[in-house]
Amino acid sequence: MPQFNPIGVFDSGVGGLTVLKSLRELFTAENFIYLGDTANVPYGGKSKETISRLVNSHINFFKEQKVKALVLACNTASTLIGELQDPGFPILGVIAPGARAASKATQNKRVGVIATPATIKSGVYTKELLSCDPSINVIPVAGTMLVPLAEDGWIEDPITNLIVQRYCNVFLKQEIDTLILGCTHYPILKSSFTRIFGNSFNLIESGPAVCADVIKLISSEAIPANPISKPGTLVVTITDSSQEQFTRTMSRILIGQDFPEVIVL
Amino acid sequence: MPQFNPIGVFDSGVGGLTVLKSLRELFTAENFIYLGDTANVPYGGKSKETISRLVNSHINFFKEQKVKALVLACNTASTLIGELQDPGFPILGVIAPGARAASKATQNKRVGVIATPATIKSGVYTKELLSCDPSINVIPVAGTMLVPLAEDGWIEDPITNLIVQRYCNVFLKQEIDTLILGCTHYPILKSSFTRIFGNSFNLIESGPAVCADVIKLISSEAIPANPISKPGTLVVTITDSSQEQFTRTMSRILIGQDFPEVIVL
Numbered sequence: 001m002p003q004f005n006p007i008g009v010f011d012s013g014v015g016g017l018t019v020l021k022s023l024r025e026l027f028t029a030e031n032f033i034y035l036g037d038t039a040n041v042p043y044g045g046k047s048k049e050t051i052s053r054l055v056n057s058h059i060n061f062f063k064e065q066k067v068k069a070l071v072l073a074c075n076t077a078s079t080l081i082g083e084l085q086d087p088g089f090p091i092l093g094v095i096a097p098g099a100r101a102a103s104k105a106t107q108n109k110r111v112g113v114i115a116t117p118a119t120i121k122s123g124v125y126t127k128e129l130l131s132c133d134p135s136i137n138v139i140p141v142a143g144t145m146l147v148p149l150a151e152d153g154w155i156e157d158p159i160t161n162l163i164v165q166r167y168c169n170v171f172l173k174q175e176i177d178t179l180i181l182g183c184t185h186y187p188i189l190k191s192s193f194t195r196i197f198g199n200s201f202n203l204i205e206s207g208p209a210v211c212a213d214v215i216k217l218i219s220s221e222a223i224p225a226n227p228i229s230k231p232g233t234l235v236v237t238i239t240d241s242s243q244e245q246f247t248r249t250m251s252r253i254l255i256g257q258d259f260p261e262v263i264v265l
Numbered sequence: 266m267p268q269f270n271p272i273g274v275f276d277s278g279v280g281g282l283t284v285l286k287s288l289r290e291l292f293t294a295e296n297f298i299y300l301g302d303t304a305n306v307p308y309g310g311k312s313k314e315t316i317s318r319l320v321n322s323h324i325n326f327f328k329e330q331k332v333k334a335l336v337l338a339c340n341t342a343s344t345l346i347g348e349l350q351d352p353g354f355p356i357l358g359v360i361a362p363g364a365r366a367a368s369k370a371t372q373n374k375r376v377g378v379i380a381t382p383a384t385i386k387s388g389v390y391t392k393e394l395l396s397c398d399p400s401i402n403v404i405p406v407a408g409t410m411l412v413p414l415a416e417d418g419w420i421e422d423p424i425t426n427l428i429v430q431r432y433c434n435v436f437l438k439q440e441i442d443t444l445i446l447g448c449t450h451y452p453i454l455k456s457s458f459t460r461i462f463g464n465s466f467n468l469i470e471s472g473p474a475v476c477a478d479v480i481k482l483i484s485s486e487a488i489p490a491n492p493i494s495k496p497g498t499l500v501v502t503i504t505d506s507s508q509e510q511f512t513r514t515m516s517r518i519l520i521g522q523d524f525p526e527v528i529v530l
Binding site: 038039040041045046047048049050117118144145148149151152154159162163166239240241242245 | 304305306310311312313314315382383409410413414416417419424427428431504505506507510
């Protein structure tokens with residue numbers, strides 16, 4: 001696999017850009033190609049069969065682009081990771097890294113997970129957390145309305161605060177000390193979570209968590225690092241031609257980073 | 266076209282059931298087949314190209330089912346009605362009937378339209394209203410969050426009330442006397458609108474409006490009425506296998522009517 005080839009980053013929409021941001025901060029020389037499946041967003045209310053059909057078609061796209069590794073920067077898609085393993089084509093999900101980070105962070109062993117209905121229904125976070133530490137008490141909540149709010153840019157908005165507060169009431173009652181934002185869209189609404197839990201609370205995001213797995217992949221030489229010392233390139237693609245809202249939210253997420261024009265596939 | 270053949274009713278999700286309900290109340294002997302494209306809901310943020318691709322594939326499904334007429338019980342899909350006309354296969358949209366009903370109802374010629382971003386962007390409601398009465402002042406608003414709220418069943422909910430209030434502030438300022446609920450999902454949230462405008466306000470829904478066009482189609486003998494006097498049958502199909510929420514909302518919308526089990530295509 002040529003070292004200059006890009007790393008692929010996939011999400012149902014704009015949320016995976018929160019992961020892309022972390023990856024680009026750490027792997028400054030790497031080239032990235034991002035695909036947001038905006039024609040089919042949101043994934044979180046769809047069945048496993050529908051999600052599997054969509055994800056597999058996008059994996060073919062990334063293979064055609066000759067990416068050297070693919071990060072599923074979408075928790076809902078990552079629930080399928082066990083079925084997607086393909087020798088010679090490394091695919092990384094965001095669930096196992098997030099669960100590992102949470103199991104290290106928690107002191108009182110009470111961990112909340114907020115994610116899409118499909119991710120919660122899969123039970124994968126609970127399984128991963130218990131395999132890290134069987135003594136962890138997992139409190140899962142489906143945050144159905146949060147992807148629409150994030151996709152539509154309702155950021156730092158009193159109504160978003162109310163909706164997040166409603167979802168988080170059970171976490172407060174259950175006295176969790178760690179919360180996994182189990183959907184890559186949710187960091188877009190992070191300020192609504194920090195309003196409730198404060199700045200020093202363990203809020204686990206997928207982006208920083210999955211970076212550790214990419215470091216491992218590169219240091220094990222499973223994929224070669226790009227040796228060029230100049231900044232890597234970025235290509236951003238989406239599947240629906242309505243791009244105004246995507247571009248607007250992208251510019252908020254990637255603030256401080258250069259980003260290209262969005263290509264409609 | 267055999268008279269016993271069903272009438273097709275299409276929507277992106279659960280919203281078109283509000284139209285189906287009106288049709289079944291009026292055409293008690295007709296057989297109906299409903300398709301909710303729940304694998305691809307919501308349509309309202311997608312581009313015209315994506316919507317066109319989806320709608321055309323569903324029209325083929327209805328042709329295979331040998332429906333004698335198809336009602337696009339989805340305003341976003343109905344924006345394409347001009348491009349979908351097919352001799353010998355009557356397709357009815359919900360936009361022109363809604364615009365006609367609103368133009369008859371308004372006294373002060375100030376008509377609000379709340380609909381999905383795709384419907385608002387198409388400008389079709391404004392065009393239809395002005396062709397009914399060029400003196401009408403049209404105030405359009407995109408109600409992006411309302412389909413997710415309706416699909417997820419946030420009915421008679423204080424947060425839904427707040428979101429509807431935010432969208433409607435411009436209508437209050439502009440002193441409209443008539444509001445088109447320009448998305449078949451919105452009647453599911455009707456109580457949030459009547460809280461603001463009261464019960465005697467002209468709230469125009471797609472269901473009753475399109476019934477007039479079906480009556481016209483039958484009385485012109487463009488399609489034959491089912492002559493059987495016993496109650497017609499109903500088949501409800503969806504495209505995604507997650508059906509709990511759909512069935513729950515269906516039972517609220519079709520309250521007082523018999524309804525069958527949902528079939529996943």
